[in-house]
Each structure stands twice: as structure tokens, then as C-alpha cells.
Amino acid sequence: MSICFHRLLTLKDLIKVIFLSLLIAEPCICLPDQRAQPWKPQRVVGSAQLSIFQIDTIVLPESASQPLIDSVIDFSNSFQRLRGRSLKAVFEGRPKNAIYFQLTDDLSKGGAFTIHRERTRVFIRSGEPAGWLNALYTIEKEMLGARYYWAGDLGLEFVKPSITHFPNRPWRETPAFAQRKFHPVNLDFARRNRLNQIYSFNHNLAKVFSEEVFATTPEVFSEVNGRRKVPRGSCGTDPQPDLTHPEAIEVAAQAAISHFADNPNSKSFSLSINDNVLFDTTERTEAAVSPLRYFRTRPNYTDLVFGFMNQVAKRVFEEGGAWQTPTGEDRYLTALSYYWAEPAPTITIHPRVMPVLTSDRAQWHDPDYRTQDKALIQAWAASGAERVATWDYYFGAPLLYPRQFNQWIVESIRHLSDEGIDVFYSQLPSFWGLDGAKAWFAAELLWNPEQDANALLDEYYDNFFGPASAPIRAFYETAERHRNDNEGQADWIKLYKDESGIALFSSEVLAEMRDYIELAEAKIGIPAKQDASRFQKRVQVVSEAFRLTELYADFDQSRRALVQACLDSESSANIETLLAQFKIAASDYRAYFEEYTENAKYSPERRQIALSQSNPERLARGLIKPAPQEFISQLRDPKLEHVGNRMRNFLGPLLPQVEDWHLDYRASEHFAVEASEASVLGDSGLRVSGSDIVSIFNTFPVVSNKTYELRITGTWKISLDNRAHIHVTWLDRDGRNLETELPLRLPIEHRNEPVAIRLPFTAPNEAEDVRFRIVVSRQYPGDYLDISELDFGSVR
Numbered sequence: 001m002s003i004c005f006h007r008l009l010t011l012k013d014l015i016k017v018i019f020l021s022l023l024i025a026e027p028c029i030c031l032p033d034q035r036a037q038p039w040k041p042q043r044v045v046g047s048a049q050l051s052i053f054q055i056d057t058i059v060l061p062e063s064a065s066q067p068l069i070d071s072v073i074d075f076s077n078s079f080q081r082l083r084g085r086s087l088k089a090v091f092e093g094r095p096k097n098a099i100y101f102q103l104t105d106d107l108s109k110g111g112a113f114t115i116h117r118e119r120t121r122v123f124i125r126s127g128e129p130a131g132w133l134n135a136l137y138t139i140e141k142e143m144l145g146a147r148y149y150w151a152g153d154l155g156l157e158f159v160k161p162s163i164t165h166f167p168n169r170p171w172r173e174t175p176a177f178a179q180r181k182f183h184p185v186n187l188d189f190a191r192r193n194r195l196n197q198i199y200s201f202n203h204n205l206a207k208v209f210s211e212e213v214f215a216t217t218p219e220v221f222s223e224v225n226g227r228r229k230v231p232r233g234s235c236g237t238d239p240q241p242d243l244t245h246p247e248a249i250e251v252a253a254q255a256a257i258s259h260f261a262d263n264p265n266s267k268s269f270s271l272s273i274n275d276n277v278l279f280d281t282t283e284r285t286e287a288a289v290s291p292l293r294y295f296r297t298r299p300n301y302t303d304l305v306f307g308f309m310n311q312v313a314k315r316v317f318e319e320g321g322a323w324q325t326p327t328g329e330d331r332y333l334t335a336l337s338y339y340w341a342e343p344a345p346t347i348t349i350h351p352r353v354m355p356v357l358t359s360d361r362a363q364w365h366d367p368d369y370r371t372q373d374k375a376l377i378q379a380w381a382a383s384g385a386e387r388v389a390t391w392d393y394y395f396g397a398p399l400l401y402p403r404q405f406n407q408w409i410v411e412s413i414r415h416l417s418d419e420g421i422d423v424f425y426s427q428l429p430s431f432w433g434l435d436g437a438k439a440w441f442a443a444e445l446l447w448n449p450e451q452d453a454n455a456l457l458d459e460y461y462d463n464f465f466g467p468a469s470a471p472i473r474a475f476y477e478t479a480e481r482h483r484n485d486n487e488g489q490a491d492w493i494k495l496y497k498d499e500s501g502i503a504l505f506s507s508e509v510l511a512e513m514r515d516y517i518e519l520a521e522a523k524i525g526i527p528a529k530q531d532a533s534r535f536q537k538r539v540q541v542v543s544e545a546f547r548l549t550e551l552y553a554d555f556d557q558s559r560r561a562l563v564q565a566c567l568d569s570e571s572s573a574n575i576e577t578l579l580a581q582f583k584i585a586a587s588d589y590r591a592y593f594e595e596y597t598e599n600a601k602y603s604p605e606r607r608q609i610a611l612s613q614s615n616p617e618r619l620a621r622g623l624i625k626p627a628p629q630e631f632i633s634q635l636r637d638p639k640l641e642h643v644g645n646r647m648r649n650f651l652g653p654l655l656p657q658v659e660d661w662h663l664d665y666r667a668s669e670h671f672a673v674e675a676s677e678a679s680v681l682g683d684s685g686l687r688v689s690g691s692d693i694v695s696i697f698n699t700f701p702v703v704s705n706k707t708y709e710l711r712i713t714g715t716w717k718i719s720l721d722n723r724a725h726i727h728v729t730w731l732d733r734d735g736r737n738l739e740t741e742l743p744l745r746l747p748i749e750h751r752n753e754p755v756a757i758r759l760p761f762t763a764p765n766e767a768e769d770v771r772f773r774i775v776v777s778r779q780y781p782g783d784y785l786d787i788s789e790l791d792f793g794s795v796r
Contacts, residue, residue, distance in 0.1 A: 050097075050165060052139070052165070055098065056097050060089055062091060067129075071191060072089060075140050081158075082145075100123045101129075103125075106126065109329075110179060110198070111131045111134040111194060111196055112131055112173065112175065113132070113138075113173060115138075115166070115172075122166055138173060138194070143164060145159045145161040149440045149463075150439075151188060152601065154534060154538060157464050176417045176446065176447065177422045179196060180446040182426055182442075185428060202336075205240060205241060208241075209251060210231060217247055222239045222240055223280055224280065225649055235275050236276065240279050242280045242282075243279070243288075244285055249311045249315060256322070256333060264325060266331070268331065279304075289301055298669070302343050305335065306341070309353045310347070338358045355385055356389040356391050357377065358391040359393075360492065362403065363494060364411065377390075377421065388421045389424070392425070396429050396438070399431075401549045403434070404438070404480035407484070424446055432541060433545025434546065437457060437460045437476075440460065465520070465538060467523045468520035468535055471517070472517075472542065475520070478509065478513055483504065487504060491721060495720075498723060500723075500745065500748060501721070503556065503748055510550060517539070517542060521543070524536050541602045547596075548596055548609075552589055557585075558582040559616060561581075562575070563616045563746075566620055572624045576624050579621075582617075614725060615741065615742065615743060619758075621760070630796050633792070633793040636660055637659040642675065642683040644656070645657065653672060663696060665693065665695070666692040669690070671689075671694070674689075676714075676787060676788040678786070684788070687784060688784060688786075689784040689785075691777065693775065695774070697771065697773040701769055702730075702767055704764060704765050706763050707795050707796070708792065708793065710726070711792070712756075712757040712759075712787060713754050713756045713757070713790075714785065715752050715754055716785045721780070722783045723777050726743055727740070727774075728740065728741050730763065732767065739767075744757070756789075772792065
């Protein structure tokens with residue numbers, strides 16, 4: 001069924017008609033009673049004069065954008081479902097019983113709108129076209145009962161409307177958050193749930209301080225440990241510019257001024273630091289950050305970063321005059337308050353610098369972190385900045401389990417709003433079957449944080465899953481409760497891209513969650529696929545996603561069991577059995593992973609959930625049939641005797657030097673490398689603790705197709721989220737990578753008796769070097785890795 005159009009059409013109009021005619025009539029869906037507490041316009045005398053179903057025409061502006069056309073299509077489809085008749089769409093005239101769109105001088109940001117009825121005409125008024133869309137979806141929500149809980153056709157459900165007649169009084173809505181952005185998220189879902197983006201604030205200094213700038217002004221680039229590198233345009237690997245250099249301020253200011261000149265309607269320009277901590281290490285920077293302070297165990301560089309931002313802002317706004325767009329909207333320089341620049345400043349922030357507070361508020365299950373984070377928000381809100389933004393981490397993919405934290409979504413959004421923070425951004429690569437209500441629930445609260453959160457969740461489960469509501473809710477809430485109780489001390493996006501993060505969930509908890517899915521299936525029945533109801537299809541989406549969780553848990557558990565047996569020197573027969581089980585579990589997981597990401601309609605993109613994986617197969621094979629072989633060491637000192645001490649830069653710490661290995665690390669408050677506790681005569685060995693991330697590495701010559709062995713003797717304490725991997729890279733004569741692998745990740749355990757690890761390798765064709773890296777990251781209090789011997793050599 002299509003919308004009817006009137007008047008002769010130009011080619012431009014015809015294009016619009018094509019879009020507007022793509023309407024699909026579907027059977028009317030029943031309207032359950034259970035719903036959240038809606039916003040209700042005050043009813044006055046005469047307010048019931050115009051019913052939503054008396055509307056028969058939508059009058060589009062000549063400049064109708066594609067998003068507006070799409071929203072009209074959605075509105076018309078819902079109307080068609082409920083009323084069984086089409087709407088007319090026109091581009092001119094003043095028909096009665098019609099909806100109109102008007103722009104006003106209202107500068108309220110975020111898509112605020114007013115719906116005003118004049119007899120049988122309804123006028124949607126906003127200072128920006130985005131407000132038209134928001135108003136239309138609000139009418140569809142409140143008066144037609146439409147809910148877009150997930151993306152896609154299956155995500156649409158209908159509830160009982162909160163009102164059926166347009167009120168006589170102006171219906172005004174202003175969202176609590178001017179910006180409400182999830183990334184990446186389905187664009188239709190974002191539009192239908194009134195999400196938006198106004199400001200830009202991603203990592204950006206690498207694009208400003210480019211190779212071209214380096215060619216003319218190299219002095220504005222950082223010297224990191226005595227080296228000044230040519231930038232490559234990478235926000236991940238390019239060092240930060242020298243934030244203490246006056247010319248760096250001028251380069252950044254000119255980039256912002258040029259941006260606003262070239263993009264006059266732009267409201268922001270990002271000068272956010274690159275995604276690393278490669279800051280200048282010269283005496284100027286040391287003086288700027290001294291005396292060195294720490295926050296959450298990381299060096300505090302906030303005043304350095306935002307002092308630089310203040311000076312750039314003075315140049316851009318007070319001297320450059322770039323205060324507003326031509327239409328009078330305020331402009332900002334945005335900057336991530338990120339990692340080493342996370343703590344609150346001790347300086348006053350320029351009013352047109354917009355700090356963007358980065359925090360994983362899913363970690364609010366940790367009461368100390370929650371208290372600290374709330375105080376941090378309050379301090380930034382009082383920093384002098386006119387507008388403060390937030391960047392959260394609502395993942396989702398790549399975590400392969402239901403990462404549920406609705407409790408903290410509610411509490412954090414309300415706290416941010418109460419403190420006047422109204423620009424929201426979160427990473428959320430949607431994993432619909434495991435995320436559940438997360439995206440829709442948060443979108444609702446970003447529009448109005450004062451809504452009854454429990455009623456919203458009641459509405460979601462009861463309407464979206466119908467008879468399966470209770471068991472599906474129990475499935476998600478079991479995951480949330482277990483995570484709250486067991487994830488422990490907060491850290492930066494805890495368990496992100498951690499191959500063993502699934503260890504958070506025991507097999508018993510996963511079995512309990514599967515029981516809830518099976519109960520849900522029993523409540524609604526399991527028909528043939530072509531006959532499935534919408535409730536059955538939604539439960540199936542959850543079940544298919546959770547099957548990936550279960551298979552991954554089996555895969556990781558079998559891997560950890562195999563490593564454990566190898567380290568415990570169990571019998572060859574038992575190791576061989578565990579190796580066979582590991583290979584089956586790995587094959588089952590990978591086969592389902594490929595099938596699921598290829599065929600499941602609500603699967604995340606493959607790249608979003610593909611994790612780097614360790615493979616202990618060579619460790620096991622070296623123990624199953626050990627052959628007597630002569631080992632010839634290529635190292636000068638496998639016992640790692642300390643031959644000196646060195647402090648890389650003013651950040652410290654003082655580290656031991658050993659003959660055959662180098663240390664690279666990210667500075668942190670409690671990071672230390674000391675002698676091994678197994679050291680007997682003098683200082684030897686390496687005992688690592690308190691690390692953010694550290695790499696023990698070197699490159700050694702090899703002969704292709706020859707057999708080698710890496711030998712490690714050590715003890716360790718590794719907690720959940722603490723990661724200790726061995727990385728191996730084979731290189732050709734030109735230094736190009738031939739092969740890479742992770743032959744071992746040490747298990748989550750406390751092993752206080754030394755164990756000897758032997759990893760056999762055969763150098764691939766054309767290999768001339770091999771690089772080993774022992775990488776330890778995210779050590780929690782009490783964690784350590786103690787290496788008393790580290791050797792590499794050939795075997796024959």
C-alpha cells in the first residue's frame with residue numbers, strides 16, 4: 001500500500017515519491033496493555049477534537065530530506081497497520097486533517113520540538129529538521145503505540161497508545177541530552193529512537209599534526225625517549241605533539257580556524273589526543289607535569305592537555321572570533337578526557353573547550369569506582385567549561401556474553417544529567433541477542449532520564465517477548481546479577497577483547513541461563529521456521545546468540561584445561577586426550593562462528609567479534625611425545641643476571657638491564673621489575689608487578705626449517721582480566737612478517753612453585769629472524785609474573 005500524492009510532479013518530486021511509495025502493508029499487531037509511564041500532554045477542554053486517526057495527509061516541505069522521507073514512511077506504515085488505510089503526502093497546499101512541518105528560530109539543540117494543533121491542522125515546529133523527525137516518531141510512539149526495540153522489521157512492536165487525540169495545548173518536548181549517539185548502530189534504529197550527533201570529538205591530533213607540518217615545523221612534534229618520529233597520520237601510533245611548544249598551539253589553532261572557515265555550519269572541531277600515551281619526554285614536559293601525580297594508577301596529564309586546549313581556544317575564539325556559526329549556534333573545541341588526561345583539572349577550563357569524559361560506567365558495580373567517578377563528573381562539570389560531554393563504553397560486541405548493566409545505565413545517565421552534562425556518546429557495536437534492551441532502554445533515558453526505568457523494562461520484556469517475558473527477563477538479569485557480583489575491581493573497559501573474559505561465567509551459570517531460554521521456548525512453542533511468530537523469532541535470536549557464548553565458553557575452558565595439564569606435567573595420555581577435546585571444541589566454535597556471522601540476521605559484523613586467540617597445541621605436542629634432543633642456547637645469559645639499571649625517562653621506574661632481552665612498557669604508578677624470588681646469587685631474573693602493559697622482547701637469527709625451542713621457568717599470580725601472552729613473529733630477510741602466533745596464554749591461577757615451559761618451533765620457509773614478546777598487561781594488586789630463566793636456542 002502506498003501513500004497517495006497530489007499535483008503534477010517535477011523530477012525532484014518523483015524521486016521523493018519513489019521513496020515514499022516503498023510502504024509495506026502488514027497485518028495489524030495486537031496491542032498489549034503493559035507499557036512504560038508515558039509523557040502525557042495536559043488535557044483541556046476541546047483537546048479531544050482531533051484524533052490521530054482523523055489525520056489523512058502529511059504536507060512535506062519542498063526541502064524534505066531523505067531521513068524525513070524515511071520517517072514519514074515509518075509513520076505511514078504504522079498508521080496503515082492500525083487503520084488499514086493509506087495517508088496522502090503532498091508538497092503544497094493547506095489541507096485539513098493534516099500534519100505540517102515548520103522551521104522556527106528556536107535554537108534548542110538536540111531535536112527539540114513543539115506540536116501545535118490549530119483545529120484540524122497539526123504543526124510540527126522545530127529550530128532544526130531533526131526536530132521534525134523526533135516529533136513524528138514521538139507521535140507514532142505515544143499515539144500509535146509503535147516501539148522500535150531492535151533494529152529491523154523484527155524490532156517493531158506495538159503497545160497500547162498513551163493518548164489518542166491531539167491536545168489543544170502546545171505539546172513541547174526537549175530532550176535532556178542534546179546529543180544522544182551510539183556508534184556503530186543501525187541508522188534506522190538511531191533515527192526511530194531519536195538518536196543524533198551534533199559534535200565531533202574522536203582522536204584527531206594525528207590529522208592536524210601531519211607529515212606536511214613535520215616537513216616545515218618539526219620542532220612541534222614530541223621527542224619520545226630521545227627520538228622524534230616522522231608522523232604517519234595514524235591516531236593510534238603517532239605520538240602526541242609537543243603540547244608545551246608555542247608553535248604547536250598555533251598549528252592547532254590554524255587547523256580549527258580553517259575548519260570553521262571551510263565548514264561554516266560546523267559546531268565543533270576535535271583536538272582530542274591520539275589513542276596512545278606517547279607524550280613528549282623532554283625537560284619541558286617534565287617541568288609541565290611535575291610534581292608527578294597519578295589517578296587510577298596512571299600519570300596525571302590533564303593540566304598539560306587542557307592547558308594546551310585553553311591556549312588554542314584563546315587563539316581560535318578570543319583572537320580568531322570563531323565563536324558562533326552564521327545562524328548563531330555556539331562552537332566548541334572538543335578534547336577527550338582520556339586515559340592520562342582522565343582526572344579533573346586543577347586549572348579553569350576555557351568556556352568553549354568541551355571536555356569529553358571517557359569512562360566505562362558498566363564498572364559502577366565497583367562501589368569505590370562508582371563513588372570516584374561521580375566525584376569526577378561533578379568536578380569536570382564545575383571546571384569552567386560551558387558544555388561537558390561524555391564517552392561511555394556500552395559494549396556489546398566484542399564481548400561474547402550478555403554484558404548486562406541496566407542498573408548502571410539508569411544511575412549513570414541520571415547522574416550525568418543532574419550535573420548538567422548533556423552531550424552523550426557511547427561505543428555500542430550492537431549484539432542484539434546478547435544486548436537485549438540495552439540500546440532502546442538507554443535511548444529512552446537519554447531523552448528523558450526521569451522515566452520510570454522499571455516500567456520501561458517491564459514494557460520491553462512483556463511486549464517484545466510476550467508469553468516468554470518472564471524467562472527471557474530472568475536470562476538477562478541472571479547475567480547482570482552474576483557480572484555485578486563477580487567481575488570485581490574496576491579497570492579500563494574490563495575484559496575488553498580478552499580471550500578468557502568468558503571465564504567470568506561458570507558452566508553452572510551458563511547452564512542456568514540456557515534453562516531460561518528453553519523455558520521461554522516452551523512458553524511459546526517451537527514451530528517450523530516459516531510459521532514462527534514474532535515472539536518465537538525473537539527468542540530464537542537470543543538463543544542463537546547465546547549458542548555462540550556456550551560454544552566459546554567450551555572452547556576457552558578446554559584450552560585452559562589443556563594448558564593446566566601441561567603445566568602440571570600430567571601424563572602424556574591425559575594431555576593427548578585434552579588436546580583432542582580442545583581441537584573438537586575449537587572446531588565446533590569456529591564452524592558455528594562462521595555460520596552465525598554469515599547467516600544470522602541479528603549477528604554483529606564478523607570483524608566486531610573476531611578475537612585474537614592463543615593456541616597451546618605446540619606446548620601440548622612437545623609433551624605428548626618428547627624426544628631426547630640436544631638443546632643449544634643462542635643466548636649469553638638465560639639466568640637473566642642484572643648487568644645494570646636504567647630509567648628510560650622521568651616517568652620511571654628504574655629497571656634492571658639483562659643481556660639478551662629488552663623492556664618496553666607504559667608507565668604506571670605501581671609498575672616494578674625486580675629480581676626473581678628464585679634468585680640465589682646476586683640479582684637475576686625478572687619479577688613484574690603493577691604493570692599497565694609491559695613487553696619483554698628481542699629478535700634472534702634463525703635458519704628456515706630448522707627446529708628451535710623457547711624455554712621459560714617461572715611462577716605467577718594471574719587474576720581475571722590480567723593477561724600474560726607469548727607472541728611469536730617470524731620475519732624474512734627484509735623484516736617482513738611471514739607468520740605470527742600466540743602459542744601460550746598463562747592461565748588464571750596462582751602458581752607459586754616454579755614450572756618449566758618448553759615451546760618447540762620449526763622456522764618457516766624464508767625465515768631469517770624470529771621475534772619473541774612476553775606481554776603482560778592489566779596486573780591487579782597481588783598479580784605478578786616471576787621469570788627466573790628465559791632461554792632460546794636450536795635443538796637437534
